[in-house]
Amino acid sequence: MATIAIVLVSLLGVALLTVGYLGLSNPTMFRFGLRNIPRRGLQSVLVVVGLALGTLITTAAFVTGDTVDHSLTKDAYALFGRQDLDISWNGEPEYFSDTGAAMRGEQVFVDGAVVDALEAAFAGDEAIEAFQPMLRIAAPVTNLRTGDAKPAIQLSGVDAERLDRVGGLTLTSGERASVTDLREANVYLSERAAADLHAMAGDGLTIHLGDDTVHVRVAGVVRDELASGVLGMSFSSVAGGLVLPIETLREMAGLEGGEISAVTVSLRGGVRTTLGSADAAAGRIRAYLDGEGAGLFTQTGGLPAGQPVEVLTMKKDLVEETQLTGNFMTTIFLVLGMFSMAAGVMLIFMIFVMLAAERRAEMGIARAVGAQRRHLVQSFVAEGMAYSLLAGLIGVVLGVAASYGLTQVLLKKVGGDYFSLIEMKMTVTSVVVGYSLGVVITFITVVFASMKASHVNIVAAIRQLPDAHAPESKRKTRWKWVIAGVPALIIPPLGIWWLFRKGFGLAWAWILGPLGIVLGVLLILLGKSSETLFPFALGMSLVPLSAAAVARHLKTPARPLWTIVGAVLAAYWLLPGDTHDQLFGKFNADIEMFVLSGIMIVVSFTLIIVFNARMLTSLFRSGEGVKSYGAAMLLVAGAGASTAIGVALGDSADGLGELFYLVAGLLTATALVAGAAARFPSLTPALKMAVAYPLSNRFRTGMTIAMFSLIVFSLTVFSVLLANFDTAFLGGDARGNLDLVVTANQGSSVKDVPAALEESGSPVVAEIAGVGRTTIAGAPVQVSQGGREDNTGYYALIGADDAFFSELGTTLDALAEGYRDAESVWSAVREDAGFAVVDGSVVGISFNEAYNWTAKGVTVEDSRFTPFVLNVTDPSGNARTLIVIGVLKAQLPGATWGGIYVNETAYRELRGEPLYQRTYVRLDEGVNAREAARQVESALAVRGVQAESVQVILDDMKAQNQAFNRMFQAFMALGLVVGIAGLGVIAFRSVVERRQQIGMLRAIGYQRGTVTLTFLLESSFIAVMGILSGVVGGVILGWSLLTSDSFTEGADIAFAMPWPEILLVIGASFAFSLAMTWWPSRGAARVPVAEALRYE
C-alpha cells in the first residue's frame, strides 16, 4: 500500500508539474482554460460532481478496507490480550470462525507438570515471558437471582499467579482484576456470559457439573478474552466464560489433580508489540519439543502416543487473517467500484467532448488567429486539472462519508449485533491513495479527451456548420518519426503512435484494427494454453471489434456492421456457461470476469441500440384510426405469447420461463408507449423526437446509455446471483430435512436426548419424528485420496448411530453414480463400514472453516459424481479405506456439519468407542423448530445441553450475508450518480444546442409544458435504454451463470428472478434520472421565445 501511495503521489506530482509548466509557458491559453469554468455555473457543478465520482469510489473502497481491518484487528488483539502462542494437542482452534474455537471435539487433558518443565527449559529465553496452563470445561450455569440458565458457559481455570504476572484480567470498568485476590467461591464472569445470564457483580450462580452443583458468587465482570474463557471473536456465537483458579475448577470437576487442557505462551512486550517475535519463539518451542523435550507431553503429560502437539502462533495468525480480510474487502470494493470508475471515465470523456462542442466557434476563432492544436489541448488540460483537483477534494470527503454510511449505518446499525465490532477508521495513506488515484485517472482521461476535442475544422467551427467527416488518408512517410518510433516501442502506445501514425502516416483504423486483431488472437491463444478465461474472452471480443474498425474504414455501412458486431459480442458473452465449455473447453475464471463481461455486454447492447433504436419511431403512429393501435396490439400479443411460454416452461429449462416474463414486461411497456402515442396524437411528435434527437448524436447518447447500463448491469447481476444463492443455499431445502441440532457438553449426563426430555416432562418429546446421534469433530484424522496419494491432509471424522442413517431422512446435495436417492446412500453407509458421506467442502462445493482439504478431480454435475476413495488414518495409527458415495447439503455450516460421516463400526475401528454428543432431530410436520429448540434447552440446559433450530442457523447466516450484500449493492449504486450526472450534462447541453428550435416550437404553438415534456421524454429514452439494456444483460448473464455447472460447482439452482429488487433498480434509476433532467427540461420551457430565436 505504501508503494502504491508513493507511485500515485509521484504520478500526481507529474500531472501537477505538467499543468504548472503549461501555466508558465503559455499563460494566455492557461487563463483561457480557467476562465471557462465560471461561464456556466450549474454545468460546472455537474462536471465537478461527475469528476468527483472516481475519487469517491476509490476513497470509499480504501477507507472501508481500513475500517474492516482496524475493527477485526482490534478485536483480535482484545481476544488474545497477552496470550501470544498456543501449545495445542486438541487440534488447531479456529478463532476466526462464526462459531469460534469452542465446542470443537472431545478434549484430552494432560498433566500441568508440562508447564513447569517448559518454564524451566525457557527460563532465560529472550522473548518468552511466561507459560500459562489453562483448564477449560464447558458447563451449564444458572443465575440464582434472575433464573437465567446457559447450558455451556466456558469455565476457565487459570493459574492465578502466572496470569497476574502478565497483567491478569481487566474489569469492564477498565480496572485490573486479579485472580489471586479472588476469595473462596468467588469467580469473575466474562462480559458475554454476564449478558447471557443477565448477571452482575454480587449475583450467586449455580454451576452444574455432571450430577453435582456448585454455588459461586460473581466478584466482577471482566472483559471478554481468551483468559476469561471466551474462545472466539466478538461476532462469533461462542459462549461466555467464567474465570476461577485452576485448582478450584479441578476440584469442582472431580479431576484428580494437575490436569490442563491448553497451554498458552506470553511473549515479552505489550499486547500489540509481540507479533515480530512470535515465529522465532514458536520455532524454539517446536525445536525443544522435537528434541530435548520430545517425550514431555506423552511421558510427563500423559498424552496418548501419536497425538500431535502443535505450537501455534495464534495471535499473529489471527491478526494477519484479519488484515487479509481488510485487504480482501478493499480489493472487492475496488473490483466492484471498477464499474463506476469505468462509467466515470466515460463521463469525464464525454463532458470534455461536449464542452468542446459548446466552444467550437471560439476554438475555431482561436485556431484562425494562430493558435495551434496543442494550445487548445493546453487550455482544456488547464481547465480539466482545475476541475479535477477540486473534484478530488470533494470526492475524498464524499468517499469517507460513503464509507461511513456503508460500514456504520448499513453494516453496523442495520446489520445488527454480528457487526457490532465495526469501528470507523481511515488512514492517511488511504486518503492520499484515494485522492491521487482519482485525480490521476481524471488527468489522463482529460488529456485524451482534450486531444480529441482539439480537432476542429476552422471554417466549419466558426460558421457553426457540421464537421465534414472525411476518412483519414495515408500520409507520406516521415523517416525521422520512424527512427524515433522504433526505440519508443518500449512504451508501446507512444512507439505505435510515432512509428505508424507519425512515421508511416497510416490511418488509425489501419493501425489499431490489425493490431487489435493480432493482440486478440494472441490473447485467445494465451487464454487457451493457460486455461484462463480472461485473456481468451478478451481476445474473442477484440477480434470482431478490431475487424469492424478496419471494415468501417473501407466504407462498409456503419449500421449493419456495428449491429452485427454488437450481436456477435452479445451472443458470445451471454452464451450459457456449459455451452461455452463445450465449444471452447474449460477455463478458470475469477471475479475480474464480472467486470470484463459487464463492459463487453454493455458495449454490445449499446452498439445494437444506437444503430437500431430509431426503428422504435415506427411504433408511434397516429391518425389512422384503429390502425394506429396496430403496433401496440402487436406488442401486447407478443407480451401475451411471451407470458404463455413463461407459464408453460414453469420451473423447467433451468428457469428460462423467468426470462420470458422479462421479455413480456418489456413488450408490455413498449405497447403502453405505442398505445399512448395512438391515443394522444399530440404526443406522437414528442415521442418521435425523443427517440430521434438522441440518436442523431450516437457518440454521446451511446456513452450515456453505456454509463447507465454498466451500473445497472452490475447491480442486476449482483441482485440475481445473490437472490438465487440465498434461495438455493439458505432456502427451504437447505437444511436437508433436519430441524434441530442438539449438542451436549463433554461432561453432560445426557446421552439420550428424547429419554432425557421424557424424564423432564417436556411436551416437545411428543413432536419428535426422528432422532439420530453423531460424535462431534475431535482431533482430525489424516486423509489421502485414492489414486492421488499426494493429495493428503487432515479432516474431521464423525461417527453416527444407526438411527442417524435410518430415521432422519436427511437429504443430500449430491449422490454417487449408481445410487437412486439419498435413502439408498444412507442405507449403504449404515450397513457397510467401507462407505462414507462427506460435507460439501470435500468436493469443493462449500467451505469448511476448520478443515479445508479438498479431493481433487471430483466434479459434481447435475448433483451426481463418480464415487472416490479416501484413505483415513487416525493419530493412533488405525487406518481404513472409505468410498465416498454422498455429499451433505452444501449450505449446512462446515463448523458444525463438516466431516467424513461413517457408521459406528468404522468409527470404532478408527477411533474407539464413539461418544455421541450431538443429536439431530427431525420434528413432526408443522412444528415450530425455534420454539422446539427453546423447549429442549429450557428442559435440559442445566444438564449441559444446547439446542438450535437449523433453520434459525441458516436464517442468521442469510441475515449476515444480506447485510454484506446490502453494503456492496449500496456501494455499486453510487455509480448511478455517474449515469445521472451524465444525463444531466446531456440535458443541459441539449437545451443550449436547441434554443432556436425551442423558440420555433414555442412560436408555432408549443405550450411550456409540452416543451418540458419533449425534453423529459428525450432524457427518459436515454435513461430507459441504459437501464433496460443493463437489466436485460444482467439478467441473462445471471441466468447463464446460474445454470452453468462450472459456475455453481454442481449445485442444482432453480433460477428465479428477484423481481422486487429488479423493479427497485429500474424504478430508482429512472426516478433519479427524471429528477435530474427535469431541471434543464423546465429551463428549456422557460427560454424567452424571442431571445431563443435570435440565439446563435
Added chain:
Amino acid sequence: MTALQIEPRPAETTGSPIIEINNVVKTYDAGSHQVRALKGVNLSVERGEMVAIMGPSGCGKTTLLNCASGLDVVDAGTIRIAGSNLAELTDKTRTTFRAHNMGFVFQTYNLLPVLSAVENVELPLIVSGVSPREARERALEALETVELRQLGHHKPSQLSGGQRQRVTIARSLVNRPEIVWADEPTGALDSKTADDIMTLMETLNREHGLTFVIVTHDPGVGARCNRIVQMRDGLIVDTEVPR
C-alpha cells in the same frame, strides 16, 4: 399552387387593420446598461397587406416583429391583433393564439431535423389538437401549395435551402393563419431561390389574402411588398409604397 384550402379572402386590403401597434416601447437589459430597442413605435397593417420592415442592423426590426407577433412582451404601448390586445393574454393563451392565427418563417428555417417535411408541417396542427388524419391531409395540401408534396417524406437534411424554406412556408400556412411573420426569409438563399420564395409569398398574398409582415435587409424583397416601413434607432422613420 392552389391546393391549400385557405378560406378565400379578397386580394385587396379590406380597410380594417389586422395589426395595430401603438406607442410600443421595448427595453433590453444588457447587463451594464439598458438598450431601448423600440422607442414608441406606431404601425397599422391592413388585412391582406404585404408589408416589409427595413432598416440598418440593430434598428429594432426583429424586435418589432417579435413583439407584434406575441413572441415577446412590450414594456409600454399596446398591440392589437385582429382586435385582441396581446398584453391582456397570458402566456398560455398567447401561445394558443399564435398557434391558431399566425404563421412564422425564419431565415434559418428552424425545421426539426429528426422529422420529415410533412411531419414538420403538421406539427402546429398536432399541438393545436387537430386530429392526426386531418393534420396529415392539411399538411400535404400545404406542401402541395408550395409544390413539395412529392418530397413530403424527406428529412430536412435531404432538401435544398430553397426547398427547406418552402417547407417552413408550408408550415406557416398549414393552420390557415391570418398573418404570416417572416424574419429575413430569403437571407440564407441565393438570388434565384430568393426570387422563387418571394413569388410564392406574393401568390399566397394575392390569391389567399394572407397578411405578410416581412423583416428584411434586401431592397429587392421590399420592392415586391405593398408597403415598406423604414426603421432607425427604434423608431419608424418612413413609410413608402414601392409600386
